Ligand code: FES
């Protein structure tokens with residue numbers, strides 16, 4: 001179907017969205033063009049390309065990109081495409097290219113900033129109109145690339161708000177990932193988990209701030225964790241703190257998640273306030289707090305640790321959980337296929353026990369043997385199947401609808417609710433990005 005602003009707008013109503021927004025292949029192409037190949041999309045953390053010559057691949061919308069570090073230490077975001085005959089330049093997910101990137105097809109050589117360095121047997125081009133320094137013979141750069149405190153993003157649009165304006169309040173996610181380190185730095189740990197979901201990318205984003213799902217979807221995990229905790233205590237052992245993150249699913253129950261507020265920001269970013277007991281009164285936490293006091297002074301350290309955030313969704317491409325040192329990058333592959341990269345970070349100079357605690361959560365929630373993500377993935381797959389049916393055209397976001405509090409373009413859920421405000425908010429923002437293009441209203 002040929003979509004227009006008008007037909008796209010009709011897919012989003014205040015309290016519901018049309019199923020086509022999740023399943024239509026033409027709309028997916030428009031989403032890539034108007035959202036993912038236009039807004040600022042997360043590429044990676046600077047520590048993924050630590051040394052000169054390092055590169056790391058990233059997907060921006062439908063475009064294969066590569067982040068590189070040149071021999072002056074500068075970071076670049078390039079299209080991963082040889083300007084000669086189109087070959088993908090870097091084929092491994094990550095690596096070190098040495099002094100130069102050499103195309104595997106005919107051995108043209110490029111500097112790490114994308115500039116063409118040399119062509120073998122170049123006399124073959126004498127007398128032709130190939131000019132070594134012409135823009136078309138350099139590896140193309142992302143029109144805009146920038147970083148916020150070492151977290152790199154690219155926008156494939158020449159124009160638009162700069163990165164910091166786009167991030168707005170979402171900058172707090174990165175501030176927290178860094179400032180919670182007594183050493184004031186953070187770095188990625190090893191390799192990320194790659195997870196392919198057989199469902200639309202928006203279903204993943206909606207789920208991240210869906211306070212009404214954990215008590216239901218993850219109830220069985222919560223009960224299992226509670227049982228293990230009880231058994232451990234029964235023989236005089238204190239269970240790891242990370243188990244408590246899971247047993248909360250059952251302890252809070254389906255309606256126990258209402259006390260955690262959600263906020264929607266104008267760019268589409270959403271936040272969920274903290275809910276976990278992340279500051280238990282144990283030796284490891286107290287040692288960590290002591291190191292934070294030492295590094296920042298008591299007042300500033302309390303300010304950093306007092307930020308009440310569990311989840312920051314950076315629209316449309318990231319879900320960040322700063323207190324758990326975790327970040328998930330969203331790479332849509334098709335209307336019913338989404339890749340997520342799940343990264344874990346180490347806080348410089350934090351005690352090893354604090355790192356192990358966050359790592360425990362990371363594995364419990366994301367590893368191939370997880371019971372948590374497995375239940376989410378199965379639900380999303382079933383949602384995608386259901387939305388393909390003709391039973392109904394609509395997806396409901398009615399919970400606490402009509403009671404959001406809006407102040408200065410910021411939308412807050414009803415206090416004490418498990419509101420579907422984040423879903424309503426994101427679909428309105430989706431409509432704004434998608435349906436302001438052909439001048440038709
Ligand atoms: S395609 Fe890259 S050198 Fe020919």
Ligand SMILES: [Fe+2]
Nearest residue numbers: 213214217376
């Ligand atoms: Fe979940």
